[in-house]
Amino acid sequence: MEEHQINWSLINRVRTKNPIVLTLANLVTIDKVADSISAVGASPIMSIEPAEANEIANLANAITINLGTVNQQQIDQMQTILQMVPPLKPLVLDPVAVSAVPSRLKLAQSLLSKFHFDVIRGNASEIAALVDADNTSHGIDAGKVDRPxxxxxxxxxxxxxxxxxxxxxxxxxxxxIIYENPFSAEMLTMNVGSGDMLSSIVAAYLGVTSNTWDACIVATVLVSAAGVLANRYSVGLGSWQVQFFDQLSIMDTKALLEFLEESEEDYLD
Amino acid sequence: MEEHQINWSLINRVRTKNPIVLTLANLVTIDKVADSISAVGASPIMSIEPAEANEIANLANAITINLGTVNQQQIDQMQTILQMVPPLKPLVLDPVAVSAVPSRLKLAQSLLSKFHFDVIRGNASEIAALVDADNTSHGIDAGKVDRPxxxxxxxxxxxxxxxxxxxxxxxxxxxxIIYENPFSAEMLTMNVGSGDMLSSIVAAYLGVTSNTWDACIVATVLVSAAGVLANRYSVGLGSWQVQFFDQLSIMDTKALLEFLEESEEDYLD
Amino acid sequence: MEEHQINWSLINRVRTKNPIVLTLANLVTIDKVADSISAVGASPIMSIEPAEANEIANLANAITINLGTVNQQQIDQMQTILQMVPPLKPLVLDPVAVSAVPSRLKLAQSLLSKFHFDVIRGNASEIAALVDADNTSHGIDAGKVDRPxxxxxxxxxxxxxxxxxxxxxxxxxxxxIIYENPFSAEMLTMNVGSGDMLSSIVAAYLGVTSNTWDACIVATVLVSAAGVLANRYSVGLGSWQVQFFDQLSIMDTKALLEFLEESEEDYLD
Structure with a gap:
């Protein structure tokens, strides 16, 4: 990794360019996802009407498809969007619970066989399910897999x-190549929607760069850094969420670089 | 009540066993309900697609059916689930607004005539409506009834x-037998979704015990205790919500027992 | 404006009379909107089932139609409601994203040609789109127009x-006549759903007065005052939201008048 300089200035670029991120959203977390897109400086759009599919896909600079509460109407909508957009717009897939719900796995595999997604974001069980690797899943949460x-x-x-x-x-x-994120916050697991937010924040960064690798690293490190910083003064889930959104909304490139530098002693030495 | 020892250790047991709670959810409060299930240590699953009904019901350790934004799709989904699950899995019914919306009352009464629910959780007007008792209802909120x-x-x-x-x-x-909860927090009424959260948290406890009575008391006292503790430093709805979720996420059996002991002087003497 | 005394006591009247506000809601912000209606002292009701349209419209003292996630089911529901209610109940239209999504614009213009809305609440781009004025829109957010x-x-x-x-x-x-609100808080823009909340809070005030002008001013000033006060101790989006809901829930007529008096030096001198 030493030879590759990650382009952390993407954090500022999103705030300046304000890309439009379309999420075919999980209704459980749709509010948090919209706020998180807005907090990093992008513009969220959402829609649940298949007849709007073309119009909203045209508006978007990047698109995330989240299967969290997928239903027939949303499947119709995503078919229209997916047939229309590639290879023009960056696409992210969030295969929520494919490890637990067989029909969602079938849908995700069918989407992946027909369309190219720039990024797939899931927990260990979900990613394992997509490639038929052995795993034990527990509800919608991250199971463990042997060799992640x-x-x-x-x-x-x-x-x-x-x-x-x-x-x-x-x-x-x-x-x-593998990049291992040195930061993690347990509260990201208790907070419902952390993964959904990351999947849509990745799309925000894909909206301002063609460097998918950098967009993924910057988004993932940003979200986990906000999670770690939110830990510092939090009592439990409520106060953690408040500080997580505070950090997400104020973090710029400079602040993230300072966080990385401070953390080097703790994490990397 | 003196002879019955309530099993407060259920609070820790949910955190250890991490049961899966399926909620056919109210879209108004779906995010809060998911977070509240996660905060007490269980795993939330949600779905709005009738075709997933069998798969998600199979995953669940307990199920809550909330009529808050019931619609034809959700009715189809619940019919499949209800015909499949009893008497295998604990079931909770939350008859939101049946006191105000006649067609929801008809639906709730039809569900209750065909299926057995272990627990029904509602406000006074809603419970009165289910048994055709006189009551005056006001919107979705708790009306008063003469002899609750x-x-x-x-x-x-x-x-x-x-x-x-x-x-x-x-x-x-x-x-x-009647158990009267000695705790109450007015903010639980202003906060939209307090009842919905309780209905799904009850299911979390039903997922780890066959003692329905204890599950109901533990869940109800836990939620009201979190509400009372959240009052202590709150200014209004926003800061109350933060502290409510803090308490819900950190409360263990020991902390609740301490709260009960401290409160005895205020409430019970 | 000097000759017209705005009736700020509406703030207390809503808390006393507790009107029922029906919102055909944007699913992205439905939770925040319900909490905001409750915070100002009114009772929220929501429904997504067309078959409930008559019953819920009958219950409501005022109705807001929000196009944020409009879909065929919701269009069916609103047709039933709109054919039934006028001119009996106050109606608010929130034409979310009509500036960006042509089919929503067509829908909004069709609604406006058939039914009378007491209030239309939108950002500059949305309002411009409704009257075919030139504007450039950016996603769902406020574009700028030349002569607002x-x-x-x-x-x-x-x-x-x-x-x-x-x-x-x-x-x-x-x-x-034009009333220019002297207060504004930038965070109202970053927070997804600020406009949706205002549109439903306007309906809360319309539920207790036939003076539409006063209802609009009181609701708009109240929301922006809460936004300004929330700025004072906030770090970012998370803590701003907490304090915004705190202010919304505790503000009474006296507190708002004090805020107006204090602010006069800053804003009006």
Missing amino acids: IQVAELCARRFKSIVILTGETDLITDGQ | IQVAELCARRFKSIVILTGETDLITDGQ | IQVAELCARRFKSIVILTGETDLITDGQ
Whole structure:
């Protein structure tokens, strides 16, 4: 990783360019996802009407498809959007609960066989399910898999995507190189929607760069840094959420670089 | 009540066993309900697609059916789930606004005539409506009824359920015994979704015990205790919500027992 | 404006009379909107089922139609409601994103041609779109228009509505008189749903007065005052939201008048 300089200035660029991010959203977390897109400086759009599919896809600079509360209406909407957009616009897939709900897995695999997604963001169980790796899943939450690095790499190679496998240690891989995120906050797991927010924030960064690798790293590190900083003065889930959104909304490139420098002693030495 | 020792250790047991709670959710409060399930240590799953009904019901350790934004799609989904699950899985009904919306009342009564619910959780007007007791309702909020204890007991006996009637004083009854919750926080009424959260948290406890009575008391006292503690340093709705979720996420059996002991002087002496 | 005394006591009247506000809601912001209605002292009801349309419209003292996630089911629901209610109940239209999504613009213009709305609340781009004024829109957010006052007046005259055009300076007009809100808080823009909340809070005030002009001013000033007060101790989006809901829930007529007096030196001198 030493030879590659990550372009942290993307954090400021999103705030300046204000890209439009379309999320086919999980209704459980739709409010948090919209706020998180807005907090990093992008503009959220959402829609649940298939007849609006063309118009909203045209508006968007990047698109995230989240399967969290997928339903027939949303499937109709995503078919229209996906047939229309590639290869013009960056696409992110969030395969929520495909490890637990067989029909969602079938849908996700069908989407992946027909369309190219620049990024797939899921927990270990979800990523394992996409490539039929053995895993035990527990509800919608992150299960554990035996060899997460290999699972992530396999998934990335199979679908020619960058995979973000989130968990105790977030892994980002294009199938060849692995980036291990040094930061993690347990509260990101208790807070429902942390993964959904990341998947849409990745799209915000894809909206201002063609460097998918950098967009994935910057978004993942930003979200986990906000989570770690929110830990400092929080009592529990409520106060953590407040400070998480505070950090997400005020963090600029300079502040993130300072956080990385301060943390180096704790994490990297 | 003296002879029955309530099993407060359920609070820790949910955090250890992490049961999966399916909520057919109210879209107004779906985010808060998911966070509240997660905060007490359980795993939330949600779905709005009838075709997923079997798969998600299979995953769940307990199920809450909330009529808050019920619609045809959700009715289809709940029919499939209800025909499949009893008597295998604990079921909670939250009859939101049946006192105000006649077609919801008809639906709730039809569900109750065909299926057995372990627990019914509603405000005074809603519980009264289910048993055709006189009441005046105001929107979706708690109306007052003349004899809430009798209404709750009648409802419990008619549907062979434990009834949690929430309001100024929460009542829990199996039709014979009444438990009156000594704690109440006015902000639980202003906060939209307090009842919906309780209904799904009850399911979390039902997921780890076959003692429905204890599950109802523990969940109700926990939620009201969190509400009372959140009052202490709050200015208004916003800061109350933050502290409510803080308390919900950090409260363990020991902390609740300490709260009960401290409060005895204020409430019970 | 000097000759007209605004009836600030509406703030207390809503808390006393507790009107029922029906919102055909934007699913992105439905939770915040329900909490905001409750915070100002009114009762929120929501529904997504067309078959409930008559029953819920009958319950409501005022109705807001928000196009934020409009879909066929909601269009069916609103047709039933709109054919039934006028001229009996106050109606507010929130034309979310009509400036960006052509099919929503067509829908909004069709609604406005068939039904009378007492109030239209939108950002500059949205209001401009309704009257086919030139504008450049960016996603769902406020674009800028060249002559916002003229655009708002034109819209008000064309649809015989009071128009609330929100932005850096909120404008309220009946087509003849203009009220310029002296308060604004940047965070109201970053927070997704500020406009949606205002549109439903306006309905809360319309539920207790036939003076539409006063209802619009009181609601708009109240929301912006809460936004300004929330700025004082906030770090970013998270803590701003907490204090915004705190202020919304505790502000009474006396507190608002004190805020206006204190602010006079800053804003009006």
